Amino acid sequence: MADIPNPIQLQKHLKGVDYPAGKSDLIQTARDHGADDLVINALERLPDRQYDGPNAVSKAVAQER
Helix, strand or coil: CCCCCCCHHHHHHHHCCCCCEHHHHHHHHHHHHCHHHHHHHHHHHCCCCEEEHHHHHHHHHHHCC
């Protein structure tokens, strides 16, 4: 089972994302906000699609465990 970041920590690093957002936008925003490897790796495992909001991202990250 892959480690997943705390949902609150994940959303902290995604603050300011303009939804809907693609996977690459999420990864870049997280990097810009100083996300650690756990957060970046979790986002990199996501399917490459558009996410319509923070809840959709958190749900997708939890499913990629």
